[in-house]
Amino acid sequence: MIFSKKKITIAYTVEKCPKCEMLRKRKFLQDDVLFSNSTKCSSCDGITVIEKIFGELMEQ
Ligand SMILES: [Zn+2]
Numbered sequence: 001m002i003f004s005k006k007k008i009t010i011a012y013t014v015e016k017c018p019k020c021e022m023l024r025k026r027k028f029l030q031d032d033v034l035f036s037n038s039t040k041c042s043s044c045d046g047i048t049v050i051e052k053i054f055g056e057l058m059e060q
Pocket of ligand 1: 043
C-alpha cells in the first residue's frame with residue numbers, strides 16, 4: 001500500500017454578518033452555498049452570509 005496513513009478532509013463554513021462584521025466558523029453542512037444567507041447573527045439582528053467554504057486535511 002502506498003497510502004498507509006488515512007487522510008480525511010473536514011469541510012468548514014465561515015459565516016459573516018454584514019451588519020456587525022462578526023465572523024463565525026462552523027462545520028460545513030450539506031446545503032451550504034457560497035454567498036447565500038445562512039443563520040441569524042448571534043450578536044445582532046442581522047442574517048449571516050456564507051463568506052467562505054474551505055477544507056482542512058486531517059490525518060487519522
Ligand atoms: Zn451581526
